[in-house]
Amino acid sequence: MFDEDDARYADERAQLKALWTDVEWAAARRTVLTAHYTSRDFAHGIWEALAESGFTTGEVLEPGSGSGxxxxxxxxxxxxxxxxxxxxTARVSQLMYPQAQIRTESFAATDRDPFAGPAESIHATRCVGTWVAGRRVYG
Known part of the structure; x- marks a missing residue:
């Protein structure tokens, strides 16, 4: 899609370039190799593991939240x-889940605590794991 020398996707590439700003195009191009889809079944499994660990309500921060x-x-x-x-992707997530706060920024650049205190859980599903209230839960 993003390889200008690849004619196979020239029409689709032109359509997207017409819809997106230069910033949006650059962001999509930059993240295409690192954006990963997390299935709903996998997400349900993580929530079940968190519940079994005692976490059922509270504040959750999800870095790299994707479509949500x-x-x-x-x-x-x-x-x-x-x-x-x-x-x-952040816009899609915010439209689908208006009850959530979605931040369009790099997690590395997030400099404000989104909650009054520390989050009780932080989901990180790519090579990192899931943390709950100071103890590690493997998921």
Whole structure:
């Protein structure tokens, strides 16, 4: 899609370039190799593991929240903050889950605590794990 020398996707590339700003195009191009989809089944499994560890309500920060499958499967009583660097994906997430706070920024650049105190859980599903209230829960 983003390889200007590849004619196979020239029409689709032209359509997207017409829809997106230069900043949005650059962001999508930059993240295409590192954006990963997390299935709803996997997200449900993480929530089940958190519940078994004693976490059922509270504040959850999700770095790299994507389109929001963790947000969409969150149990009642969970306040979600998603951080997503890719602006189109962040917009989709905010439209799908208006009850959540979605930040369009790099997690590395997030310099404000989204909650009054520390988050009770931080989801990180890519090579890192999931942390709950100071103890590690493998997921």
């Amino acid at each position: 499958n963790f947000i969409g499967t969150a149990p009642a009583g969970v306040q979600m903050v998603g951080v997503e660097v890719e602006p189109t």
